[in-house]
Amino acid sequence: MNKLTKFLHILDSYHITEGDKFRLKDHNPNDDGNLGLTKEDGSELLKEVKHRLQDLQELLYANQKQSVLIILQGMDAAGKDGTIKHVMSGVNPQGVSVASFKQPGPTDLLHGFLWRIHAAAPQAGRIVIFNRSQYEDVLVTRVHPELLDREHLTGPIDTPEFWEGRYKDIRHLEHYFSRQGTLVLKFFLNISADEQKERLLSRLEEPEKRWKFSSSDLKEREYWDQYQTAYEDAIQATARPYAPWIIVPANHKWYARLVVIGTIIRALTHLQLQLPQPAPDVTKRLDDYLARLKNEK
DSSP states (O other), X not given: OXXXXXHHHGGGGGEESOGGGOOGGGSOTXXXXXXXXXXXXXXXXXXXXXXXXXXXXXXXXXXXXXXXXXXXXXXXXXXXXXXXXHHHTTSOGGGEEEEEOOSOOXXXXXXXTTHHHHHTSOOTTOEEEEESOGGGGGTHHHHOGGGGGGSOOOSOOSSHHHHHHXXXXXXXXXXXXXXXXXXXXXXXXXXXXXXXXXXXXXXXXXXXXXXXXXXXHHHHHTTHHHHHHHHHHHHHHHOBTTBOEEEEEOSSHHHXXXXXXXXXXXXXXXXXXXXXXXXXXXXXXXXXXXXXXXXXX
């Protein structure tokens, strides 16, 4: 069994499809699969799986029937932007787009919290990556419930019933996406507090990285424990077979990227996509065009 095959076999250990027994403390951010891989091995494997992803994405785009929604969540400095850059590089840009969800604006706040999410979902044949997503509305607002005051809500807020209602709405939307032919994959880039500290220090100490730093990074770091609880609750409530969570060990960036792209290519492979075959009359016309071009003087 080669290195890639061994690696793809261990991906199940990161998948959460039933959240009842999920505990974040059971998932080690330093995990590297215990396969004896080095960073150099990871670089070689990433090149190999990128070629596979290119082929699979071309089939998805050609079929124009199914689509893929990739959701990336994680604490500040978890590596979301870098994952997008390294995982999707080389893929046909016609078939891939990224939606980044910042704080909702005035128009967004006048609608339900899932309004802008639904509008950004992928059309048939495409891959869409959400850099943050609907989960911000059960993470940031959970840690800072005062933000709910801007949302024009009726009834009690910040109660167990309120949050369960939001989880239920998210489950229903993701189930709807799935039934419409969208493959939903949700990735939590799981880093430790110590690793986040090192990455934030790097942003401050290296001049070429300072543009990445925001004072809000330090502010939100003060709520580390509250965010860990919010993530655990959200994953427990929304992990389903039709919309699994993948808990990505993200302290090692090279390994995190391998887990993300490996999960995507494995899921696309399971779709058993084939090149679309034209109808017999179309095939005959194409054969005629081929003969005419070959016979040109």
